[in-house]
Amino acid sequence: MLTIEKLEQYGANTAEGLGRCFGNESLYFRLVGMIPGEANFPKLQESVKAGDLDTGFEAAHALKGVVSNLALSSMLRPVEEITEKLRAREQADYTDLLAQIEERRAALEELCK
Amino acid sequence: METKFRQARGLRRNILVVDDEVINRELLSFMLREFYQVYTATNGQEAIEMLTAGDRVYSLVLLDLKMPVMGGIEFLQIRHQREDLKKIPVIVMTAETEAEVRSIKLGAADFIRKPYNMPEVILTRIERIIELYEDQHIIASTEEDPLTGLYTKAFFFQYIYRLEQSNADNCMDAIVMNADRFHLINELYGRSAGDDILRAMGRSVMRILMRADGIGCRSEGDTFFLYCMHQEDYDWVPDVISEELGKAGSSATQVRVRVGVYQNVRREILAEDWFDMANMACSGIRENYTRNVAYYDNALHVRALHQERLIRDLRAAIEERQLKVYYQPKYNIRGEKPRLESAEALIRWDHPQLGMIRPGEFIPLFEANGLIQRVDYYVWREVAAQIRRWKDELGIAIPVSVNVSRIDIYDPHLEENLLSLLREQKLSSADFVLEVTESACSEDDEQLISVVGSLRSKGFRIEMDDFGAGYSSLNMLTMLPIDELKMDIRFIREMSKDARSLKMVELILDIARFLEMTVVAEGVEEEPQYRLLREMGCDVIQGYYFSRPMAEDVFASFLQREISA
Numbered sequence: 001m002l003t004i005e006k007l008e009q010y011g012a013n014t015a016e017g018l019g020r021c022f023g024n025e026s027l028y029f030r031l032v033g034m035i036p037g038e039a040n041f042p043k044l045q046e047s048v049k050a051g052d053l054d055t056g057f058e059a060a061h062a063l064k065g066v067v068s069n070l071a072l073s074s075m076l077r078p079v080e081e082i083t084e085k086l087r088a089r090e091q092a093d094y095t096d097l098l099a100q101i102e103e104r105r106a107a108l109e110e111l112c113k
Numbered sequence: 114m115e116t117k118f119r120q121a122r123g124l125r126r127n128i129l130v131v132d133d134e135v136i137n138r139e140l141l142s143f144m145l146r147e148f149y150q151v152y153t154a155t156n157g158q159e160a161i162e163m164l165t166a167g168d169r170v171y172s173l174v175l176l177d178l179k180m181p182v183m184g185g186i187e188f189l190q191i192r193h194q195r196e197d198l199k200k201i202p203v204i205v206m207t208a209e210t211e212a213e214v215r216s217i218k219l220g221a222a223d224f225i226r227k228p229y230n231m232p233e234v235i236l237t238r239i240e241r242i243i244e245l246y247e248d249q250h251i252i253a254s255t256e257e258d259p260l261t262g263l264y265t266k267a268f269f270f271q272y273i274y275r276l277e278q279s280n281a282d283n284c285m286d287a288i289v290m291n292a293d294r295f296h297l298i299n300e301l302y303g304r305s306a307g308d309d310i311l312r313a314m315g316r317s318v319m320r321i322l323m324r325a326d327g328i329g330c331r332s333e334g335d336t337f338f339l340y341c342m343h344q345e346d347y348d349w350v351p352d353v354i355s356e357e358l359g360k361a362g363s364s365a366t367q368v369r370v371r372v373g374v375y376q377n378v379r380r381e382i383l384a385e386d387w388f389d390m391a392n393m394a395c396s397g398i399r400e401n402y403t404r405n406v407a408y409y410d411n412a413l414h415v416r417a418l419h420q421e422r423l424i425r426d427l428r429a430a431i432e433e434r435q436l437k438v439y440y441q442p443k444y445n446i447r448g449e450k451p452r453l454e455s456a457e458a459l460i461r462w463d464h465p466q467l468g469m470i471r472p473g474e475f476i477p478l479f480e481a482n483g484l485i486q487r488v489d490y491y492v493w494r495e496v497a498a499q500i501r502r503w504k505d506e507l508g509i510a511i512p513v514s515v516n517v518s519r520i521d522i523y524d525p526h527l528e529e530n531l532l533s534l535l536r537e538q539k540l541s542s543a544d545f546v547l548e549v550t551e552s553a554c555s556e557d558d559e560q561l562i563s564v565v566g567s568l569r570s571k572g573f574r575i576e577m578d579d580f581g582a583g584y585s586s587l588n589m590l591t592m593l594p595i596d597e598l599k600m601d602i603r604f605i606r607e608m609s610k611d612a613r614s615l616k617m618v619e620l621i622l623d624i625a626r627f628l629e630m631t632v633v634a635e636g637v638e639e640e641p642q643y644r645l646l647r648e649m650g651c652d653v654i655q656g657y658y659f660s661r662p663m664a665e666d667v668f669a670s671f672l673q674r675e676i677s678a
Contacts (some may be wrong), residue, residue, distance in 0.1 A: 019231050020140055027143055033134050038136075061179050065208065066136040068228035 002029040006111050011074025020069060032070055036109035038063065045102065048086070048094045056094075057086035063101075075104040116236060124173035126243060126279035127152060129189070130208070131160040133180040141175060144232040145239070150279070161191065164198060170278035172243045174203045175225065186212075189219035202246045222246070247275070258331045260308060261315025264380065266338070269330030273340055273384045276328075284343035286325075286376045287387035289395045290314065290354075293369040295335035302364040310368055313361035317354040317370075324349075338388050347374050351405045369402070371395050375409040379618030393417055393498050422467075423475050427484055428464060431491050432544035437461045438495045439662035441512065442671070443633065443655040446647050454547060454673045455512040456655060457635075458496045459662045460488065485518045492516065493534055496545075499665055501538040509672050514546035514576055522549070522564050528571065546597070550578040566594045576633065581617060590628060597653070598625050602636035605656075609641060622650050 004014050004025070014028075021028045040059040047055035060083040067076045078100040085092060128149045128397025130141045133156055142151040152162040154169075157180060164171055178185035185205060192198040202222040206229075207213060222242045225235055258265050264272065292298075292314065299307040312330070318329040318337050327341025350372050358365040378387045394409040429541050430436050439459045444451040462470040479485040496513050503509045521527050535541060547568060549561075569575050575595045582601035591600075600621050605613035618634075625632040634646050637656030646654060663671055 016228075020229055021143060022232055024143070027139075031139055033392075034136055058179060062134055065177075065227050066134050068208075069137060069140055071228070 002032060007032065007072075008010055010107060010111055011072070013071035013073050015071075017069075017071035020071075028070070030033070030039075032072070032108070033112045035066065035070065035072065035075075036105050036112060038066070041101070041105050044082075045098055048082075048098060052091045053086050053091075057083065057089075060086050075101070078104065081096065127169050128173045128175060128239070129154060129160060129163060129368060130175045131155075131157065131173050131185070132175075132177035134177070137177065137206075140229070141235075144235060148236065149239075150539075156180040157188030157191070159186060160188060161198070164201060165547075171201050172247070172279060173239060174201055176203050176205050176221070176237075178205060178207050178209075178216070186219065189216060189221060193220050200246075202242050214629060234262075236525075241414070243639055258315075260311055261318070261331050263315050263318060263337070264328065265328035266330050268333045268382055269328060269332075269338060269340070271477040272328055273450070276340075277380070277384070281380055284377045285327075285380050286339075286341055286343050286347075286374055287384075287391045288321075288330075288339040288341070288347070288375075289373045289388055289391040290318065290337040290339065291371050291373075291392075292335040293371065293393050293399070295368070298364065298368060303645065306362065306364045309361040310358065310365045313357040313365055314354070314370065316360075317350075317357040320353050320357070321347075321350055332388075336392075340384075340387075340393075343377055347372060347406050370405065371398055372406045373397070373409065374406065390414065402657070420478050423470070424482065424484065427479070427487065430464070431487060433465075434495075435463050435465065436488065436491055436495075437463050437664065438499070439664055440668040441655055442660050442668075442675075443514070443653050444647065444659050445652060446643070446654050447652055451659070452612050453511070453672075455514060456668070457514040457548075457655060458492055458516075460492060478521075480518060483520050486520050486524065489516055489518055490519055490530065493531065493545075497534045497538045497540055500540055500544050503669065503672060507669065507673060507676075509676055510544070511672065512544055512546050512574070514548050515579070517547045517549050518548075522561055523544065527564065528568060531568075532571065542568075543574075546574045548576045548578045548599070551593075562592055562594075569594050569596070581621060588623065595630060597631040597633055599633040599635055603634045605634050605642060605646075608645070615645075618646070618651075619649060624675075626650065 003005075004018075007014050007017075012032075017032070018025065018028050021031070025109065040063045044056055044059035044063065047059060060079060064076070064079050066082045067079050078097050082094065082097045085094070085097075126149055128145055129152050130145075131154045132138050132141070138153045138155075142153065143152045147217050149172075152163065152169075154163055154640075157176075159177070159182075160174065161183075164174070176185045176188060185207075189203065189205075192203065199220065203220070204223045204225055205213070205216040206222045206225045206227055207216070208227040216224070222245075223238055225238065229235060257263070257268075263269075264621055291533070292310065295307065295310070298310060313333065314335070314337055318339060320480075321339060322329050322341055325341035325344050327339055329339040330336060332338045351370070354370045355366070358368055358370070373391040373393065375387050375391040375394065378384075390409045393413055394407040397413060398404045398407045439461055440456040441459055442453050443455045443457060445454040460472050460476075462472075462475060464470050476485065476488075479488055493515050494514055500511070501515060503511065517527075524530075531545070531547075532542070534545065549565065565575055574597065576597035576599055577590075577593070577595050578599050579601045580598045583603055598621060600618060603615045604617050604621070608618050609615075622632055631652045632650075633653040633655060634642075634651050635655040637646065637654045637658045639658060642656075643658050645653060660671065
């Protein structure tokens with residue numbers, strides 16, 4: 001069950017996220033609850049691991065959009081970082097960033113239960 | 114005025130949100146849904162399909178750039194080539210400055226940054242872009258009525274059309290406002306007084322719209338149209354109007370403004386027709402000075418449709434001789450025994466679908482629109498032929514009264530037409546009695562006096578019909594060269610119950626005697642009426658007491674019996 005406190009602890013700017021929802025908590029929680037199931041997470045993980053940086057960028061970019069709109073700051077940091085690297089098609093080791101992102105996703109999923 | 118209208122609750126424009134991310138679509142839909150009707154598409158391709166489906170008009174597209182199938186840039190490229198899509202403004206939603214430049218080159222109107230600004234900012238931007246585009250569109254054809262500052266009619270209907278695209282769910286009312294006898298104001302007080310009144314009416318319209326939220330125009334002359342949110346009633350409107358007229362000077366306070374309202378307009382019919390319906394209600398109280406606001410109702414509509422049908426069917430009625438002439442005998446009662454003297458031609462319409470239609474249903478209608486002239490001419494022709502047949506077949510000559518409507522009086526060929534009809538049947542002017550209704554007469558009507566005088570000099574007897582029902586003065590009787598006065602049927606009906614009616618009958622008989630005119634009483638149904646009229650000195654009687662109107666064949670047998678008796 002999500003609460004404002006839990007999301008704050010997780011690392012979300014709930015004031016900002018709620019503001020976009022006209023302060024409507026149930027809408028905010030519902031939208032946040034959709035994040036862990038986002039198809040772009042597995043898409044990002046799989047394409048980057050397979051070396052398909054174009055698809056990886058698309059997925060990262062899409063995630064950045066929704067995560068930033070919901071003001072999930074602690075998740076936004078690694079997502080933004082990987083988006084910029086992928087935009088430049090940087091041939092780098094993405095293992096750590098992908099792990100961070102997956103850790104944040106799983107933590108949020110746990111929070112939503 | 115229109116700003117208020119735009120902001121009115123419930124006036125919802127359609128916005129298309131194009132984003133592949135369900136969270137973004139939901140978030141935006143939630144932000145916008147209070148003010149707009151929000152639709153969503155998941156990519157550019159789907160967006161184009163929705164925008165061109167033709168089932169609704171979109172006021173704005175909110176476009177994400179990165180999407181599968183067709184992204185935002187490709188959408189903008191296609192839009193750039195297509196006039197139908199270019200009319201709809203696009204706001205691009207992006208986090209990339211570089212993409213912004215590219216989008217603007219492709220015709221995007223504005224940007225919304227991701228992450229989104231606060232909803233208030235987004236709403237303001239959206240509203241600004243929509244207004245900008247709509248104004249650009251409208252300015253091209255904007256015409257303001259210079260006198261009142263209201264819209265012109267053409268622009269008003271264009272605006273309604275636009276409003277309807279985003280507003281078809283709201284209950285709306287159509288209103289027509291019209292000043293009585295406005296042309297007289299211009300004539301009596303001069304054009305500038307007339308203009309003051311129109312300006313006052315214009316201010317009234319503005320005030321009404323302030324309260325009822327809507328738009329208004331001066332349609333033409335002294336007629337104003339209003340289109341506004343539905344109100345339970347408009348009984349408060351005359352006060353607003355008289356207050357504004359009061360500010361326009363003393364001549365204005367005498368102006369009567371009628372208001373016709375068509376509530377909850379039906380979207381299946383054209384906007385122009387809404388105002389026809391309101392106008393119908395407005396015209397319905399022209400003669401009713403106790404009411405200044407009237408509401409359209411369906412009975413009115415059914416009646417109008419019926420009248421339209423009668424107008425449409427008149428030509429066939431004449432060609433196919435559906436109009437039947439009936440004859441009612443008129444008896445001279447001056448002698449010892451009543452003596453058949455003449456007959457009056459009366460008309461019935463035997464309609465193939467509607468059955469027998471009473472003259473009361475169609476005569477006033479055709480009098481109002483001038484078609485009565487055709488009916489009159491038809492009757493004259495039928496009657497002339499009939500008189501000829503009676504002469505030939507029965508050897509009986511009986512004069513018949515026929516109606517001459519006011520519009521006939523102004524026909525320069527009237528006399529010639531009548532005489533040539535008679536010549537065709539080898540008849541003379543003594544065979545026709547011409548009935549002119551009192552309401553067709555006015556004292557200072559030189560045309561009437563000279564036409565009637567000339568007809569009389571050609572040997573026609575002239576009868577004034579319905580005398581006492583209208584407003585003619587006694588003076589007119591001395592001016593107008595007539596032979597017979599037919600008393601209004603109401604005096605005859607009322608005279609046995611009502612002393613005043615009886616007094617009127619006596620008075621008319623006295624006047625007629627003094628002016629040496631014959632007096633005809635119609636609608637005589639009972640013996641006491643007959644006896645009373647005879648005692649008072651009435652000359653001629655027509656009515657059920659002697660006989661009801663008869664079809665031509667029945668009347669022929671009746672004639673034979675009368676003559677042989």
